[in-house]
Amino acid sequence: MEMFKSIVSKVDVPDHIAVESLMNTLHIKSPFWADLYRHPTRSVPDSNARSNNFIRMEEDTRAKAAKEAAGKQTPARTNDARQEIPPVPTDLRDKLGRKTDSKDLRTFLKRKAEMVQKSEADLRTSLDKSKARKTTRTGAALHLQPQPVDLREKINSKAEDLRAKLSQPKQHDLRPCLEAKRQAQRELMKVTNTPHLNVIMGGSPPCGDSVRAVKDYRRQAITAQKWPSQVEADHQISFSVADTHGISMPHNDPLLIDIGIDECQVTKVLVDTCSSVDLIFRDMLDKMGVDLHDMKPSSRILTGFNGSSEQMVGTICLPVYADDVTRTVKFSVIRARAPYNAILGTPWLHSVKAFPSTYHQCVKFPGKDGTTQTIRGDQRAAREILIAAVKLQQSPSLVNAVTKPIHKIYPQKEEIHEVPIDGADPSKVVRIGAYLSDDLQSLIISFLKENASTFAWVTSDMKGIDPAITSHELNVDPTFKPIRQKRRKLGPERSKAVNEEVDRLLDAGFIAEVRYLEWLANPVFVKKKNGKWCICVDFTDLNKACPKDSYPLPHIDRLVESTSGNELLTFMDAFSGYNQIMMHTDDREKTAFITDSGTYCYKIMPFGLKNA
Numbered sequence: 001m002e003m004f005k006s007i008v009s010k011v012d013v014p015d016h017i018a019v020e021s022l023m024n025t026l027h028i029k030s031p032f033w034a035d036l037y038r039h040p041t042r043s044v045p046d047s048n049a050r051s052n053n054f055i056r057m058e059e060d061t062r063a064k065a066a067k068e069a070a071g072k073q074t075p076a077r078t079n080d081a082r083q084e085i086p087p088v089p090t091d092l093r094d095k096l097g098r099k100t101d102s103k104d105l106r107t108f109l110k111r112k113a114e115m116v117q118k119s120e121a122d123l124r125t126s127l128d129k130s131k132a133r134k135t136t137r138t139g140a141a142l143h144l145q146p147q148p149v150d151l152r153e154k155i156n157s158k159a160e161d162l163r164a165k166l167s168q169p170k171q172h173d174l175r176p177c178l179e180a181k182r183q184a185q186r187e188l189m190k191v192t193n194t195p196h197l198n199v200i201m202g203g204s205p206p207c208g209d210s211v212r213a214v215k216d217y218r219r220q221a222i223t224a225q226k227w228p229s230q231v232e233a234d235h236q237i238s239f240s241v242a243d244t245h246g247i248s249m250p251h252n253d254p255l256l257i258d259i260g261i262d263e264c265q266v267t268k269v270l271v272d273t274c275s276s277v278d279l280i281f282r283d284m285l286d287k288m289g290v291d292l293h294d295m296k297p298s299s300r301i302l303t304g305f306n307g308s309s310e311q312m313v314g315t316i317c318l319p320v321y322a323d324d325v326t327r328t329v330k331f332s333v334i335r336a337r338a339p340y341n342a343i344l345g346t347p348w349l350h351s352v353k354a355f356p357s358t359y360h361q362c363v364k365f366p367g368k369d370g371t372t373q374t375i376r377g378d379q380r381a382a383r384e385i386l387i388a389a390v391k392l393q394q395s396p397s398l399v400n401a402v403t404k405p406i407h408k409i410y411p412q413k414e415e416i417h418e419v420p421i422d423g424a425d426p427s428k429v430v431r432i433g434a435y436l437s438d439d440l441q442s443l444i445i446s447f448l449k450e451n452a453s454t455f456a457w458v459t460s461d462m463k464g465i466d467p468a469i470t471s472h473e474l475n476v477d478p479t480f481k482p483i484r485q486k487r488r489k490l491g492p493e494r495s496k497a498v499n500e501e502v503d504r505l506l507d508a509g510f511i512a513e514v515r516y517l518e519w520l521a522n523p524v525f526v527k528k529k530n531g532k533w534c535i536c537v538d539f540t541d542l543n544k545a546c547p548k549d550s551y552p553l554p555h556i557d558r559l560v561e562s563t564s565g566n567e568l569l570t571f572m573d574a575f576s577g578y579n580q581i582m583m584h585t586d587d588r589e590k591t592a593f594i595t596d597s598g599t600y601c602y603k604i605m606p607f608g609l610k611n612a
């Protein structure tokens with residue numbers, strides 16, 4: 001089973017083929033084989049789990065049987081060995097101390113020595129016999145005890161190698177068939193030297209826009225091709241010679257049909273099997289009187305077979321009536337000139353299970369009552385479109401009149417120009433895109449002039465937000481000890497820059513002088529690209545005493561995507577909008593900083609604070 005698991009993990013085969021190969025390799029008298037036939041399965045994990053149960057059962061059964069056999073065949077202990085051991089010879093001195101019948105001491109000693117030699121020889125013989133008997137019993141017990149046999153070896157000894165089984169070609173194995181088909185295609189390409197062309201289709205697949213979703217969509221097609229599922233019997237549709245009745249032959253006309261869309265009967269609708277979207281034109285929606293409030297804006301790009309692209313205006317869902325079959329179709333709306341009023345692609349064809357035939361100039365699909373419904377094509381309308389196209393190609397390129405272009409074309413350097421909106425102060429100007437039309441430019445300029453008082457041109461023009469509406473508070477941990485930083489020495493250039501910044505902030509009313517402080521920080525200087533100094537305050541110690549408020553801020557990509565579908569985009573920004581929020585009166589002194597001219601605190605929310 002371990003070999004089967006390793007091979008299945010390396011070879012990409014369906015579960016039912018792997019389970020069938022496992023059943024072919026099992027012994028016919030194996031209980032696992034009988035269980036698989038009694039309770040069939042098509043899952044490899046299920047078969048592996050059941051095999052582990054059978055292996056565990058057989059190992060436990062074998063161990064218990066061996067234990068019982070060893071207990072039955074162990075010989076009982078007897079006193080034979082104890083009886084066969086000769087008596088230990090006694091000391092000769094004890095014998096000499098006893099009374100004997102023999103009066104000749106030499107005869108007695110000679111007889112005694114012979115007895116000692118005989119007893120020693122008998123003792124060696126008996127020990128050897130006992131040792132040999134013990135060895136014989138041990139060998140017999142080992143012989144009678146059943147040896148543990150690995151179930152994997154048993155399965156492999158009674159069945160052929162699974163790898164050899166998987167390598168053998170079978171009728172249900174698709175790999176040799178697919179490989180042979182690919183090899184035949186390669187040989188045909190080499191012989192004919194014909195280039196392979198892929199079809200380019202527009203629109204988006206019904207799986208999502210991400211790369212991962214598109215790859216999964218492609219993988220589904222590969223899986224369905226390798227392991228096709230069973231197809232249920234469906235309605236049969238066929239074409240015959242009778243369907244060409246009333247059609248001018250020969251022809252290469254496209255298939256144009258009349259079909260009901262929304263509340264209108266629309267003519268010159270092209271049935272295109274190479275289009276992955278259903279299209280309708282904006283001008284056609286205006287003629288139909290469709291309410292465009294139901295249209296959802298979209299900025300997708302539709303791509304044709306030659307790489308040309310067209311941006312969508314939006315999408316709209318409209319009902320399409322084909323005899324007694326009604327489907328709600330999601331049309332892609334575009335602004336383009338075309339000889340057709342709409343294009344029905346594969347989404348609508350697949351939804352009604354329709355089969356178009358340009359040769360027979362008709363579309364057939366199953367109806368509600370099970371009969372075959374047919375929509376005839378308009379061959380006359382198709383040839384009228386062909387005549388219009390030929391006239392357009394043959395018309396001479398003569399210039400009869402020069403009309404004013406719809407949009408102005410400006411050089412790249414004049415994309416933006418400045419427009420004054422206050423007659424009393426020419427310095428108050430706004431920047432407007434130069435590519436806008438004259439009517440739109442005049443409309444925007446008049447609107448800005450009417451609301452010129454809304455703009456802040458200097459810092460003193462900012463009134464700020466009323467503290468009753470909102471103000472910034474510092475949630476300082478009371479367990480932290482206030483820190484007053486030591487004053488840092490500044491060079492003459494930096495000292496001049498900080499004094500100028502302090503004067504500007506005092507004039508604007510952003511800061512105020514303060515004394516007897518608990519928190520005190522130093523200014524930090526950063527030089528900009530234009531050579532000026534950017535002055536901030538080092539609120540590091542104050543920020544450590546304030547816990548972090550993890551407030552969810554919107555992502556920039558979502559903000560940018562939210563602008564899609566709008567015709568205009570303004571770049572107006574709030575003038576120092578960060579400084580229009582007031583600090584809470586209890587927390588102002590905590591923002592104090594030290595300079596050469598004194599110590600000051602912020603009345604408005606400064607940069608550098610945590611949670612600001």
